[in-house]
Amino acid sequence: MKKIIVAALLLALLAGCGTVKLPGLGRDDSSLPAGSSEPAAESQPQSARPESLPPVDAAPSPAAPEPSAPPASSWAAESSLTGGEEGQEPSSQAAEAPGGQSEDFDAEQAVTVESVDGGIQVTFQQLPQTAGDLQALLVLYPQSDARHTGAFFLAALVRYVDSPEDGLEMIDILRGPRPMNDMDKNFIRDRLREKTYLPGAYFQGAAPENDYTPDTPWTLTVYDDPMEAEEGYRYIQVATTGADSRRRITLREKDGQYYLWEYSNVLTGIRLPASQDPWL
Secondary structure, three states: OHHHHHHHHHHHHHHHHOOOOOOOOOOOHHHOOOOOOOOOOOOOOHHHOOOOOOOOOOOOOOOOOOOOOOOHHHHHHHHHHHOOOOOOOOOOOOOOOOOOOOOOOOHHHHEEEEEEOOEEEEEEOOOOOOHHHHHHHHHHOOOOOHHHHHHHHHHHHHHHHHOHHHHHHHHHHHHOOOOOOHHHHHHHHHHHOOOOOOHHHHOOOOOHHHOOOOOOOEEEEEEEOOOOOOOOEEEEEEOOOOOOOOEEEEEEEEOOEEEEEEOHHHHOOOOOOHHHOOOO
16 A cells, blocks of 8 residues: 555656656657647748748739730731831822823823825824823824824924923834834934924924914824835825925834834924024
8 A cells, every 4th residue: 555655656746847758768858848749840941931922822913914916917007008118108109100191181082083185184182291191092093094103203292392201202102113222312302402393393383483383272284195105114294384395204014003114304404483583
């Protein structure tokens, strides 16, 4: 009985000390809190801890949207305005093609042709101004008639006085497969340099006394030449009050069309207009 009481007292004393040396483990469990049978978790080193972690249930912030490329149709529309090249100015209107028809030129209303004794009479309500105007006239009055070619040649010379470029383009059409070279162009330039009145001198009403000012509408007679040309060629004539005889134009035929061949007589000098004649 005494042994039991002593053992109970020893156990009570040991329990009150708070430190127990467990035999056989070789470990001091004095760091364990009373009533704990597991060691406390070791603290994590500061360097291993993440500095900032979002809450588990927090939604991730949305990524910034990437800029979207413009649709192809938008780029195409812009290219059509800018020409598709960097630094190119937008075009306000399409460039007019060289030799294009004048906007106000109506070939059917501009020219009428009628037969007269010994030739044709060509009346110009409006003279052609460009190669396009001339081409429109040739649809109505083709070069299958050599006299049409002669009449339009004189109209082209009238245009040359104001616009050599347009005049030469028109003459080249009438020359067909044999365009002018530099010598041909210089010939016309030299002959009309101081004789700008010469082309108009072949139209009705033009005379030296009025400085070769034609009546309006401009009317021209193209005559048949009584002399027959060799095969493949054709002669026609035009007249002016500035000369005593008519002037011949030679044309050459190809595929049923008559083209200008030799016309130097038309560009030969005539009587001086009154304002330039020192004897008047």
